[in-house]
Amino acid sequence: MSAVTKPAHKRELFGHPVGLYVLFFTEMWERFSYYGMRALLTLYMTAETLDSNPQSGLGWTTTEALALYGWYTMLVYVMSIPGGFLADRYLGQKKAVTIGAILLTIGHGVLAIDDLWAYYTGLGFVILGVGMLKPNISTMVGGLYKQNDIRRDKGFSIFYVGINLGSFLASITVGIVAAVYGWHYGFGLAGIGMFVGLLVYLYGHRFLVHVGNEPTMEEKASDVSLGQLFAQLLKSPLQLAIVAVLLAYSVYAGFTYEGPDNWGYGVLYIFLSLITGIMMMIYKNLNGKVEKDRYVVLLISLLMVIVFWGSFEQMGGLMNLYAQEKTNRMFLGWEVPAAWFQAANAGFIILFAVAVANFWAKRKLKGKEATSLFKMAVGVIIMGVGFIYMVFASLQYESSGSSAMYWLVLTYLFHTIGELCLSPVSLSFFTKLAPARYMALMMGVYWAATGLGNKVAGIVGESSVQAGEQKVFGGLFIFAVLFGTLVLLLIKPLKRLTHGAEDKETIVSVEDEVETIERG
Known part of the structure; x- marks a missing residue:
C-alpha cells in the first residue's frame, strides 16, 4: 500500500508519524502563549498604575508580585496531577488536551481585558488549561510509537524543539508588542497564538485516532x-x-x-x-529491598528537582524585575524590552542542546561517570554558578546605578546548560526508579515537586525586598553549589541503592550514541 493510500494515522513525514508534527505545532503555540504571558507577568504587576495609559500596570509592590508569581507557577504544575488523573481514568489524553487548549484560549483572551477581575479570572483559566494539556500531550507523543521503536527518542527531541521554539518566539514578539502597544495587547497576542494551536490540533485529530483515547476498564484497573x-x-x-x-x-x-x-x-x-x-x-x-532502596534514591532526586527549580525560576520573577528596573538595556540608542531576556533560555537550548548531549555521550564512551544522578547534580552546580554573575551585576549596580546586560545573558547561559543536564534526565530517571504499579501516582508527585520548586522560587524572590538582591543571588549560588557537591560526594552509595537500574540501558544507550556521534 502506498503512502498516499495509507490511513491518516499511519502516514509519515520525514520518517516520523504525521501526528508528531500536529502535536509539535500544538505544543509550540501552547508554549508561545504560556511563556509570552509569563514574560509579562511580574513586569505588569509592578508597573505603575497610570490612567488611560497603555503601559499602566497594577502598581503592586515587588513582594506582592513575586508572591502571586510563586503561587501561579506552582499551581500550573500542581494542576497537572488532577489533569493527568482525569485523562488516565476518564477522558483520555486526546480529549484532555482539547479541553486544556480551549481553557487556555479563553484564559489568554480574558487577560486581554483591562480589569482586575479579568486578570485573576484569566490566570485561573490558564492554570486549569495548562494542567489539562501539559502532562497529557507528552503522553500522546510516546503513544505514537510502538514500545521498541528506535525513533521514539528522536521524536521526543523534535517535540522538545517545538517547546523551545514557542518560548523563544513568544518572548520576542509578545515582549515587543507589550512594549509598543501595551500590556493587554501582549496578553491578547499570546491568546491568538493558543487559538492557532487549538485549530492545528483539531485539524490534526485524524492523524491521532490511535492515541490518547478513553481508557479501557483493564487500564483503569492496572x-x-x-x-x-x-x-x-x-x-x-x-x-x-x-x-x-x-x-x-x-x-x-x-x-x-x-x-x-x-x-x-x-x-x-x-x-x-x-x-x-x-x-x-x-x-x-513496596516489595523487597531493591524497590525500597530505589525509592529512597527517587526521593533524593525529587529534592534535586525542588532545589533546581526553586533557583532556576528566579528567571521569570526576580531576574525579570531586575532586568526591568536595574539593568541598562540601551543598545545602539534603542532600549531592549525587559521581556526579551526571557528568550535567552530557549535560544540557548536550541543552540547548545546537541553539544551538551554529545558531551555526555562522549564521556560515557570513555567510561567516565555519566549516570543520571551525576548529570543532575552537575546541572544543579552549573545553574548555581550562574548566580555569581548576578552578584557581579548587583555590585555594578551599587557602584554605578545600573548593571550591564551581559550579566543577565551570562546567567541565563549557565542556567540553560544546567537545565540541559538536569531537566531531560530527571523525568526519565524518575520513571526508571518508580514502581510500575504506582507510576501514574508518582508522575503526579514529580510534577508536584516541580510546582513546589516554583513556589520556593517565589518565596526566595520575595526575600530580596528585605535582604537585597545581592544576598539572595549570593545565597542561591552558595546553596546550589554546596547541595550539588554533596550529592556528588554521595554518588557511589546512591548508585548502589539503584541496584543497576541504568546498567543495562547504558549499554544500549552507548551503542546508540556512538552511531549518533559518528553521524556528526
Whole structure:
C-alpha cells in the first residue's frame, strides 16, 4: 500500500508519524502563549498604575508580585496531577488536551481585558488549561510509537524543539508588542497564538485516532488509585498518627502565619501533609529491598528537582524585575524590552542542546561517570554558578546605578546548560526508579515537586525586598553549589541503592550514541 493510500494515522513525514508534527505545532503555540504571558507577568504587576495609559500596570509592590508569581507557577504544575488523573481514568489524553487548549484560549483572551477581575479570572483559566494539556500531550507523543521503536527518542527531541521554539518566539514578539502597544495587547497576542494551536490540533485529530483515547476498564484497573492508598493509611496506626500530627501543625502554622497569604499557606501545608502520607504508604507497600532502596534514591532526586527549580525560576520573577528596573538595556540608542531576556533560555537550548548531549555521550564512551544522578547534580552546580554573575551585576549596580546586560545573558547561559543536564534526565530517571504499579501516582508527585520548586522560587524572590538582591543571588549560588557537591560526594552509595537500574540501558544507550556521534 502506498503512502498516499495509507490511513491518516499511519502516514509519515520525514520518517516520523504525521501526528508528531500536529502535536509539535500544538505544543509550540501552547508554549508561545504560556511563556509570552509569563514574560509579562511580574513586569505588569509592578508597573505603575497610570490612567488611560497603555503601559499602566497594577502598581503592586515587588513582594506582592513575586508572591502571586510563586503561587501561579506552582499551581500550573500542581494542576497537572488532577489533569493527568482525569485523562488516565476518564477522558483520555486526546480529549484532555482539547479541553486544556480551549481553557487556555479563553484564559489568554480574558487577560486581554483591562480589569482586575479579568486578570485573576484569566490566570485561573490558564492554570486549569495548562494542567489539562501539559502532562497529557507528552503522553500522546510516546503513544505514537510502538514500545521498541528506535525513533521514539528522536521524536521526543523534535517535540522538545517545538517547546523551545514557542518560548523563544513568544518572548520576542509578545515582549515587543507589550512594549509598543501595551500590556493587554501582549496578553491578547499570546491568546491568538493558543487559538492557532487549538485549530492545528483539531485539524490534526485524524492523524491521532490511535492515541490518547478513553481508557479501557483493564487500564483503569492496572494502576493503584489514591482512594486505595488513603484506605490503607486509615488502617496503619503509625503512618496515620504522623499524618494527623502534620495536618494539625499545617492548620496551626498556615492560619497563624502573619501575612496576606495565610489561607494559601494553610492549604499548601495540608496538601504537603497528604502527599507525605501517600509517599509513606507507597514505601510501606513496596516489595523487597531493591524497590525500597530505589525509592529512597527517587526521593533524593525529587529534592534535586525542588532545589533546581526553586533557583532556576528566579528567571521569570526576580531576574525579570531586575532586568526591568536595574539593568541598562540601551543598545545602539534603542532600549531592549525587559521581556526579551526571557528568550535567552530557549535560544540557548536550541543552540547548545546537541553539544551538551554529545558531551555526555562522549564521556560515557570513555567510561567516565555519566549516570543520571551525576548529570543532575552537575546541572544543579552549573545553574548555581550562574548566580555569581548576578552578584557581579548587583555590585555594578551599587557602584554605578545600573548593571550591564551581559550579566543577565551570562546567567541565563549557565542556567540553560544546567537545565540541559538536569531537566531531560530527571523525568526519565524518575520513571526508571518508580514502581510500575504506582507510576501514574508518582508522575503526579514529580510534577508536584516541580510546582513546589516554583513556589520556593517565589518565596526566595520575595526575600530580596528585605535582604537585597545581592544576598539572595549570593545565597542561591552558595546553596546550589554546596547541595550539588554533596550529592556528588554521595554518588557511589546512591548508585548502589539503584541496584543497576541504568546498567543495562547504558549499554544500549552507548551503542546508540556512538552511531549518533559518528553521524556528526
